[in-house]
Amino acid sequence: MNVWIAIVVTGLGCYALKLGGLVAPQRVLDDPRVRRFTGLVPVALLTALVAVQALADGPSLEFDGARVAGLGAAMAALLLRAPFLVVLGVAAGVAAGLRLL
Amino acid sequence: MSATECGPAAGEAPSAPAGDRRAAVRDGLGVGVAVGLSGLAFGAAAVTAGLSPPQACALSLLAFTGASQFALTGVIGGGGGLVAGTLGAVLLGGRNALYGLRLARTLEARGWRRALAAQAVIDETTAVATAQEGRDAARAGFYTTAVTLYVMWNLTTLLGAAGAARLGDPEAIGLDVLGPAVFLALLWPRLTADRAGAGVAMGAAVIAVAATPLLPPGVPVMLAAAAALPALVTRGGAR
Numbered sequence: 001m002n003v004w005i006a007i008v009v010t011g012l013g014c015y016a017l018k019l020g021g022l023v024a025p026q027r028v029l030d031d032p033r034v035r036r037f038t039g040l041v042p043v044a045l046l047t048a049l050v051a052v053q054a055l056a057d058g059p060s061l062e063f064d065g066a067r068v069a070g071l072g073a074a075m076a077a078l079l080l081r082a083p084f085l086v087v088l089g090v091a092a093g094v095a096a097g098l099r100l101l
Numbered sequence: 102m103s104a105t106e107c108g109p110a111a112g113e114a115p116s117a118p119a120g121d122r123r124a125a126v127r128d129g130l131g132v133g134v135a136v137g138l139s140g141l142a143f144g145a146a147a148v149t150a151g152l153s154p155p156q157a158c159a160l161s162l163l164a165f166t167g168a169s170q171f172a173l174t175g176v177i178g179g180g181g182g183l184v185a186g187t188l189g190a191v192l193l194g195g196r197n198a199l200y201g202l203r204l205a206r207t208l209e210a211r212g213w214r215r216a217l218a219a220q221a222v223i224d225e226t227t228a229v230a231t232a233q234e235g236r237d238a239a240r241a242g243f244y245t246t247a248v249t250l251y252v253m254w255n256l257t258t259l260l261g262a263a264g265a266a267r268l269g270d271p272e273a274i275g276l277d278v279l280g281p282a283v284f285l286a287l288l289w290p291r292l293t294a295d296r297a298g299a300g301v302a303m304g305a306a307v308i309a310v311a312a313t314p315l316l317p318p319g320v321p322v323m324l325a326a327a328a329a330l331p332a333l334v335t336r337g338g339a340r
Contacts, residue, residue, distance in 0.1 A: 006183040007156055010173050011163025013191030018166075019219035021201015022208070029206055033333050038203040040301045040329035042231045043291050045196050046284045047302035048309035048325030049224060053281040056313045058175075070278035071285065078289045084128065088135050091282035092275030099273055 070095030121238035128229050128287070129245025135279055136225050137253020142271035143170055144261020150178025154262035161258040165251060166223050167280075169193045172318060193319035199326055200227040207239045221247030228287040297332070304328035
């Protein structure tokens with residue numbers, strides 16, 4: 001397979017998946033139990049994403065001290081009710097600072 | 102900043118005060134610019150993996166879902182098969198279908214609007230939209246994040262691909278922590294104020310981490326959606 005074909009097929013496949021959820025029949029989505037489920041799905045997926053991005057590198061679990069410390073700092077900033085961009089700055093700054101050492 | 106205040110209700114109010122909408126737009130701009138910066142890392146990684154700059158840019162324009170893009174270029178760079186690489190990249194986009202189920206009610210877009218909005222159904226837009234109170238604010242957050250991130254991601258992909266050699270290691274400036282920090286900040290209200298949300302989040306994190314060494318990349322995160330399944334079988338309740 002040519003790289004260009006791989007790029008176009010990846011693009012089409014990813015788009016089809018994105019559209020797939022949006023075109024689901026409204027009648028199904030209006031069921032209260034389905035609503036609760038779909039309401040919680042982003043919480044589940046995004047938390048899973050945070051956990052995997054914090055603790056894994058590809059298929060293997062890996063403890064990167066600087067990365068975990070950066071996220072820990074973000075959590076501390078959130079507990080102190082820091083604004084969004086401050087939280088991001090603290091996270092990246094702590095990770096970068098520890099890697100400089 | 103609305104992201105650090107109250108979480109969204111499961112059933113959204115039909116309208117929201119203008120202040121909520123402004124906060125949603127601020128959230129969207131912040132996420133779009135901050136996460137958009139990682140396009141630099143993608144552009145550089147793609148060219149290092151052997152893609153030409155036009156190929157790197159085409160992938161960002163067409164796929165526009167970071168994890169899938171990194172997966173495909175990773176396979177190409179590692180000399181792996183293109184068919185397997187393409188399949189893996191598309192599989193990684195599977196969670197966007199689940200996001201669509203949640204966003205369909207919020208966006209209520211039809212025809213060409215829906216076809217266009219679909220391209221923007223990704224982690225970041227879902228995180229911002231679902232962190233807002235009320236449907237108007239959720240829509241404002243979705244579209245602001247979508248436009249800002251699409252523009253930023255494609256510009257920085259171009260910059261990263263064009264200047265790959267001159268860019269330092271993106272990890273040196275902590276760019277790899279930005280993505281998870283964004284999701285953590287947007288989820289925070291639901292993790293701290295909402296017991297159902299916190300329980301689901303704990304379960305999801307455990308499932309994803311436990312499954313990571315056993316299953317191909319992308320599958321553990323999809324599997325974590327199972328943590329929300331009890332909502333399908335339990336009766337009643339406010340949420």
